[in-house]
Amino acid sequence: MDRAQRSGMGRPRGFDADEALERALQVFWRQGYEGATLTDLTNAMGITRTSMYAAYGNKEALFRKALERYTEGPASYMARALEKPTARAVAEYLLNGAVQATTRPDCPAGCLGVQGALATGEPGQAAHDALVTWRRSGEDAICERFARARDEGDLPADSDPARLARYIATLAYGISVQAATGVPREGLRQIIDTALQTWPKSRPEPS
Amino acid sequence: MDRAQRSGMGRPRGFDADEALERALQVFWRQGYEGATLTDLTNAMGITRTSMYAAYGNKEALFRKALERYTEGPASYMARALEKPTARAVAEYLLNGAVQATTRPDCPAGCLGVQGALATGEPGQAAHDALVTWRRSGEDAICERFARARDEGDLPADSDPARLARYIATLAYGISVQAATGVPREGLRQIIDTALQTWPKSRPEPS
DNA sequence: AAATTTCAGTACCTATCGGTACCGAAACGA
DNA sequence: TCGTTTCGGTACCGATAGGTACTGAAATTT
The missing domain is CATH 1.10.10.60 (Homeodomain-like)
Structure with missing residues (x-):
């Protein structure tokens, strides 16, 4: 066949x-x-x-x-990101890759792995499950990369790779939703900058 | 009628x-x-x-x-968040509210405003547009709240309310995707903790 | 060239889609 | 009690969903 x-x-x-x-x-x-x-x-x-x-x-x-x-085309930035030398570089490349992939002028806005079948009726259940698996395996790969970074001393010994991976993945998903909402590339890049910085120092006592 | x-x-x-x-x-x-x-x-x-x-x-x-x-029920945490006294409290309440709302045991996982119609065919276009508007207006409300915080000195004078609002909204969207993926409440809460902290201090020169 | 195999396409299958006409029955004001 | 109005329910509407039988042509091997 x-x-x-x-x-x-x-x-x-x-x-x-x-x-x-x-x-x-x-x-x-x-x-x-x-x-x-x-x-x-x-x-x-x-x-x-x-x-x-x-x-x-x-x-x-x-x-x-x-x-x-x-996975092998528009989302291939994922695999490339994992090869970056430091955890920080991995995160940066990953998020920048997500911004690029979700705002390509010749492609739909957003991420197939997110919006392909996020909520479905019965006939779409299989597609839904496939995307859940896809997202989980992606996050697992990031987690393993971060675990390696911790073992190498690239990340602090007390850091939690799974937690960091989930955080980065969450940002990537959020970026894809924002892209689907129509936020342009520059706006998404600002999200990354903000995410990789600290929350702005506020005055200790506002009142 | x-x-x-x-x-x-x-x-x-x-x-x-x-x-x-x-x-x-x-x-x-x-x-x-x-x-x-x-x-x-x-x-x-x-x-x-x-x-x-x-x-x-x-x-x-x-x-x-x-x-x-x-909006008036499960997502009403949004309106309540905006009434919090500081921008930081707004962000925390908002993100915690998102975690709660997307992981209620008696409700579907995730956020209707995200997964209700993220990508659709022609017949779902109207629903899609309605949700785009819904997400934008929510983010606008956060932006205005942050602008007020800046005017009040609660946020630094040089901070960008729109940028911060987009960052918080992005995290909330990402959290809803994670919830739809099956991440439990505790896992989502860790995302918030990580987001509101700095990126872990890495050793200056790993090699 | 013949024989074989799979091609692309029309037509059609059953099931279900969102939406409606029509029905007798029930609840209201007078 | 009567007339009016809207109720809830069955049956049905045309359109379209995903999927398939069948047909004639085209390309391959022998």
């Missing part, structure tokens, strides 16, 4: 499967899993329903493949 | 409109606008489609009324 494998081989696929998947990704990104209809998807992909089902399985499988592509 | 107003008066409503709206709110909260079908809604509300349309108009109007109820 997946590919022409048997003897005769037959006619090869007449469209670029990667390009079509990219189009599907854009639709899921913009409209969410439930909001993206088969008609929306196949129109954007430039193929018929039949070809879509033959090539990807069904809507849910298409979503999963789109999510994979998203 | 809206209420029995004309001469004869006629038979009064046989169900509690507030209670029914509360049930609808729960469904929208859990499943989002597009994921909540009329059948889901009316089943939860305990009334028929006919009664729903007569009492509320249509699905979109029901959603708007549910959002109002949400």
Whole structure:
């Protein structure tokens, strides 16, 4: 099913499967899993329903493949961030990457991993669960990176990697919501600056 | 239409409109606008489609009324936060309120204002826009409160209220995503603690 | 060239979507 | 009690959801 494998081989696929998947990704990104209809998807992909089902399985499988592509494409800043030398650099690169990815002029605002299926009815449950897993695994990766940083002395010995990772991930999610709300790139960058600074020193006693 | 107003008066409503709206709110909260079908809604509300349309108009109007109820109910911590004496207290109360509201045992995890319609297809556009407006107006209210704090000397004269407000709102949105991901209340509270502290002091030169 | 295989596309499937016409019954003012 | 009004409920509306059978053409191997 997946590919022409048997003897005769037959006619090869007449469209670029990667390009079509990219189009599907854009639709899921913009409209969410439930909001993206088969008609929306196949129109954007430039193929018929039949070809879509033959090539990807069904809507849910298409979503999963789109999510994979998203991880390796627009969200690849995540993997790169983890390779930065210090925890602080990891956090900065990650948050800046989130700002970039959620405000690309040629892509929908926001993050597929957040807005793809945050709250769904029964038919979208599988997509919802897939994104929960996606977010958790991302946060776990940050946590492990921070744990390493602590072991290396890059972070204080008494710091809590899981807590820091959750904090950074929370900021990234919040940034993606703000992007979906329409906040421009510069406004999001200010959030990072504020987050990585202290709360402004207030006068001790205002009254 | 809206209420029995004309001469004869006629038979009064046989169900509690507030209670029914509360049930609808729960469904929208859990499943989002597009994921909540009329059948889901009316089943939860305990009334028929006919009664729903007569009492509320249509699905979109029901959603708007549910959002109002949400603002005055589960999200009322927002208004209370703005009355706190200092900007710092406003921020703390707001974030703690977000944690509470997004992790109530008897309600769906997360925030309706975020997950109700973050990414939708064409039929959910109106709900999407309503939530964008909702989030913006909330953030504006925080901004104005912070501006007042600055004028009062509660915040430094050179601080940027809009920037601080956006930062706090971003954290609240991120917290709601984390809640929807399944992070328990205690985990969310740690995020607040981390956010309101400085980034942990790292050793100046790790290498 | 023949035989095979999978292509892309039309047409259609059942189920369900949001929304409505119509119904008898119940509750009001007079 | 009567007339009026709106109630709650069934049945149904056209449109569309996700998914599939079937068709004829095109590309591959032998």
